[in-house]
Amino acid sequence: xxxxxxxxxxxxxxxxxxxxxxxxxxxxxxxxxxxxxxxxxxxxxxxxxxxxxxxxxxxxxxxxxxxxxxxxxxxxxxxxxxxxxxxxxxxxxxxxxxxxxxxxxxxxxxx
Amino acid sequence: xxxxxxxxxxxxxxxxxxxxxxxxxxxxxxxxxxxxxxxxxxxxxxxxxxxxxxxxxxxxxxxxxxxxxxxxxxxxxxxxxxxxxxxxxxxxxxxxxxxxxxxxxxxxxxxxxx
Numbered sequence: 001x002x003x004x005x006x007x008x009x010x011x012x013x014x015x016x017x018x019x020x021x022x023x024x025x026x027x028x029x030x031x032x033x034x035x036x037x038x039x040x041x042x043x044x045x046x047x048x049x050x051x052x053x054x055x056x057x058x059x060x061x062x063x064x065x066x067x068x069x070x071x072x073x074x075x076x077x078x079x080x081x082x083x084x085x086x087x088x089x090x091x092x093x094x095x096x097x098x099x100x101x102x103x104x105x106x107x108x109x110x111x
Numbered sequence: 112x113x114x115x116x117x118x119x120x121x122x123x124x125x126x127x128x129x130x131x132x133x134x135x136x137x138x139x140x141x142x143x144x145x146x147x148x149x150x151x152x153x154x155x156x157x158x159x160x161x162x163x164x165x166x167x168x169x170x171x172x173x174x175x176x177x178x179x180x181x182x183x184x185x186x187x188x189x190x191x192x193x194x195x196x197x198x199x200x201x202x203x204x205x206x207x208x209x210x211x212x213x214x215x216x217x218x219x220x221x222x223x224x225x
Contacts, residue, residue, distance in 0.1 A: 043216030103153035
């Protein structure tokens with residue numbers, strides 16, 4: 001069964017304090033791994049897609065990496081506006097066209 | 112482009128009532144889906160569609176019904192609402208049903224069943 005587990009559930013950082021969020025997955029034939037950001041009261045918004053182990057993508061203070069079993073979202077020198085819930089999701093090569101999400105990591109960045 | 116539009120934003124129902132959550136997209140996306148989001152459980156797939164006239168079940172389909180008569184619209188019907196269906200519902204679409212495609216989400220519909 002395809003499964004996505006994110007850790008930690010919540011993370012509190014001081015402004016400028018770098019850290020990483022983890023997403024571990026088990027899937028039958030990875031088609032793609034996604035990171036989304038969700039602000040309170042809104043729908044998730046796309047950040048990155050990673051397709052194969054070793055791939056990395058960056059956007060401003062965020063960098064996503066992928067191995068065969070997990071993905072990391074590295075946040076460098078975070079600012080209060082980075083506070084949000086970060087969702088990891090996978091799309092498998094089997095089982096139709098479903099995208100399976102993890103429960104998310106709530107990030108709080110204090111000024 | 113409006114993207115993905117969901118209505119209503121908020122709804123309160125009594126147990127046993129039925130209702131339809133509306134979802135429309137103007138991006139000519141083939142793939143559309145419905146998720147529910149509950150605290151601590153993330154987004155769970157209810158139903159999805161890879162094109163007009165084609166629908167399939169996700170992880171938690173019981174108590175919900177869908178149809179896809181046009182490319183633009185994908186309504187979600189609650190047949191007989193139960194308190195366990197209290198949740199935030201998101202509709203999402205992507206360009207096609209193959210490949211690793213990015214989902215575009217609506218703003219959500221918050222449903223409370225008393």
